[in-house]
Amino acid sequence: MSSWRQFKAILKKDIVMELRTKEMLTSMGLYALLVLVVYYITLSQAGADFEVRRIAAGLLWLVFIFTSLLGLNRSLVHEKDQGCLEALLISPTDRPVIFFGKAVGNLIFLLIVEALIVPLFFFIFLARPGAQAGGPVWMLALALILGSIGIAGVGTLLATMSVNTKGKDFILAVLFIPIMFPLLLAVVAGSAAVLQADPEYVRTFWQMMGLAAGYDVIMLLAAFGLYEFVLGA
Amino acid sequence: MTDAALTSNALEVRDLSRTFGARKALDGVDFDLPTGAFLSIFGPNGAGKSTLLKVLSTLTPPSKGSAKVLGLDVVEGAVELRERIGFISHNPLLYPDLSAEENLEFFAEIYCIDRPKERIRELLDAVELDHRRLDLVRTFSRGMLQRLSIARALLHDPALIYLDEPYSGLDPHAMDILDGLIERVREGRTFVMVSHDLSKGLELCSHALILSKGRIVLFQDKDLIDEDEFHQTYRSTVGLGVS
Numbered sequence: 001m002s003s004w005r006q007f008k009a010i011l012k013k014d015i016v017m018e019l020r021t022k023e024m025l026t027s028m029g030l031y032a033l034l035v036l037v038v039y040y041i042t043l044s045q046a047g048a049d050f051e052v053r054r055i056a057a058g059l060l061w062l063v064f065i066f067t068s069l070l071g072l073n074r075s076l077v078h079e080k081d082q083g084c085l086e087a088l089l090i091s092p093t094d095r096p097v098i099f100f101g102k103a104v105g106n107l108i109f110l111l112i113v114e115a116l117i118v119p120l121f122f123f124i125f126l127a128r129p130g131a132q133a134g135g136p137v138w139m140l141a142l143a144l145i146l147g148s149i150g151i152a153g154v155g156t157l158l159a160t161m162s163v164n165t166k167g168k169d170f171i172l173a174v175l176f177i178p179i180m181f182p183l184l185l186a187v188v189a190g191s192a193a194v195l196q197a198d199p200e201y202v203r204t205f206w207q208m209m210g211l212a213a214g215y216d217v218i219m220l221l222a223a224f225g226l227y228e229f230v231l232g233a
Numbered sequence: 234m235t236d237a238a239l240t241s242n243a244l245e246v247r248d249l250s251r252t253f254g255a256r257k258a259l260d261g262v263d264f265d266l267p268t269g270a271f272l273s274i275f276g277p278n279g280a281g282k283s284t285l286l287k288v289l290s291t292l293t294p295p296s297k298g299s300a301k302v303l304g305l306d307v308v309e310g311a312v313e314l315r316e317r318i319g320f321i322s323h324n325p326l327l328y329p330d331l332s333a334e335e336n337l338e339f340f341a342e343i344y345c346i347d348r349p350k351e352r353i354r355e356l357l358d359a360v361e362l363d364h365r366r367l368d369l370v371r372t373f374s375r376g377m378l379q380r381l382s383i384a385r386a387l388l389h390d391p392a393l394i395y396l397d398e399p400y401s402g403l404d405p406h407a408m409d410i411l412d413g414l415i416e417r418v419r420e421g422r423t424f425v426m427v428s429h430d431l432s433k434g435l436e437l438c439s440h441a442l443i444l445s446k447g448r449i450v451l452f453q454d455k456d457l458i459d460e461d462e463f464h465q466t467y468r469s470t471v472g473l474g475v476s
Contacts, residue, residue: 002345009342017330078328087326087385090290091343092315232294 003097010088010101017078018109024071028113032067036117040124052125053134057192060121061147061184067117068110068148069173072155075106076163085231095228099156103223107152114144126195135194139205143194146212147187150219154179157223161230183219186211243268243393243423244289248298250447251284258284260447261298266440268303271424273434276444277471282427283397285444289425290320290395303392303423316344319386319394323401325378326385329371333362333381336370337388344389356384360414376407383414394418396426400433408433431467435460445470 018024039059043052052059079085079102088098118140126134134140155176162171190208193201244266251259259281266272274282287293289302291311300307305314320326327336334353341349357363360380365373373381379399386394396415400408415424415437428434435441441458443451443466450470451463 005345006343009339013328013331013335013339016335017328020330078330082329083322083324083326084328086292086322086324087320087340088343089292090315090318090320091340092312093343094312 003094006093006097007101007104010093010098011105014075014078014102014105015108018105024074024109025112027074028067028071028109029116031070032063032113032117033120035063035066036121036124043125053195054192056121056126056195057188059125060118060191061188063117063121064110064114064144064147064151065177065180065184067113068106068151068155069169069176071109071113072106072152072159072176073162073169073172075102075109075156076159080163089231095231096224098231099160099223099227102160103152103156106156107148110148110152111145114148118144133197135197135201135205139194140191142209143187143190143205143212146209146216147183147191150183150187150212150216151180153216153220153223154183157227157230160227179219183212183215186215241267242301243270243303244272244425245301246289246298247300249285249288249295249300250297251281251288251293252296257447259288259295262444262447262449263298264442264449264452266423266425268423269421270439271419271437272426272440272442273438274425274427274442274444275429275431275434275467276450279446280444280470281447282444284447286395286397286425286427290318291315316389317392319389319391320397321379321382321386321394321399322397323399325370325382327370327378327381330369332367332369333357333373333384334366336381337384340385340388346389352388353384356387359387359417360384361410374407375402376404376410379403379407379411380414383411383418387418391422393423393425396424396428398427398429400428400430412437431464435463443467443470 043050079088158172158175158179162168162175165171186208190205190212193204193208242265246262246264249259249262250257262285274285276282284293288295288307289300291307291314294308302314303317307314328339331339334357337353337356338349341353346352354363357366360383362377362380362384365377370378370381399411403411426434426437435455439455441451441453441455441463442449451466
């Protein structure tokens, strides 16, 4: 059996279904937009002297963490609803192939939402006349990609664990945020370094990206090894 | 020559137990089923029928004992075994937002089938759904879903097919179509069916098994079954109910 062929089939199926229903992208996109509206109302009370750039990285990642929780839950519910997960489990597909197929799908959807929300966030909160210039865009993009890989990988594992439980939304959130803490710390600090572009920001950025990449590798390997157990439980 | 062809038994179940916490879903189940047979499994709710099917289809490992399906151990040979079994459930196991053809294309890729387009066309024709191949599965009736589900289960030409209450929720016409389909693909294959419908189960089977509280109450060749006695045994078993 070709694992690559099976991986492509799972990924293609998730993309085709999402393009058809737009369930995940619509809910994630709308939710992210609503959070931006709440930010706007809140920050409008902070006064003209308030430097949004100082907290911008935290605000941005807050949107993506909560938005991804919505999407991650949906991605497994599709499989569970019609018993399709059972059909996959009874097929000769290695469990890690199922994991990577689902995780890469979740990563793509999260990156699409980020690609829409980040420019909007800059336009609303950071693009002001005379505003301080940040670091290069590619550095922020790298932080977003490394953060999203961790979110999609760990999130797919935890969503699979919680999909059979009664309070799956609650359980996913309760497990997800503490486990994501080291990654969040790294990507928020790395993104903040780029956005503020203080002296020495490049060194801080690479230190944080190293931490994020290390987290991603360790957690993806752990998820790879644990997925069979999680599916069998 | 496959292992199944070499062994005369499609199923060899030895002292099989499966526990969930303190509850014993299966308790010392032990039987052999010859290759090419049709086994109907009966029993009240909670008797362990679905758990037995899950263990035999590699979805759940046994807690104790062993089971060989087509000569392969359900734990050690699980990956190889999954290439050779099909599963038809009362749940269609199909993606509602994909068309009939897309669903079969997906599973054809999952089973790495050569020349999938030809196989899919052949199966859609066999289950009389060729005219609806581009329609989303969510628009299908229960009977059509079940026919497509059969096409999905037959894609990789399995040697053994599990049927988990396949007639559940079907109208008489859809039941007739399903009967015809099973009859058409029956030759050379082994079937294991879980059913609550005694007459349908007995009509199709070559062997019958009654489970209660995870234990075998009766396992018999159909030719040796006295139907009155069988019904009486079943009624007394259902009377035992779930613990």
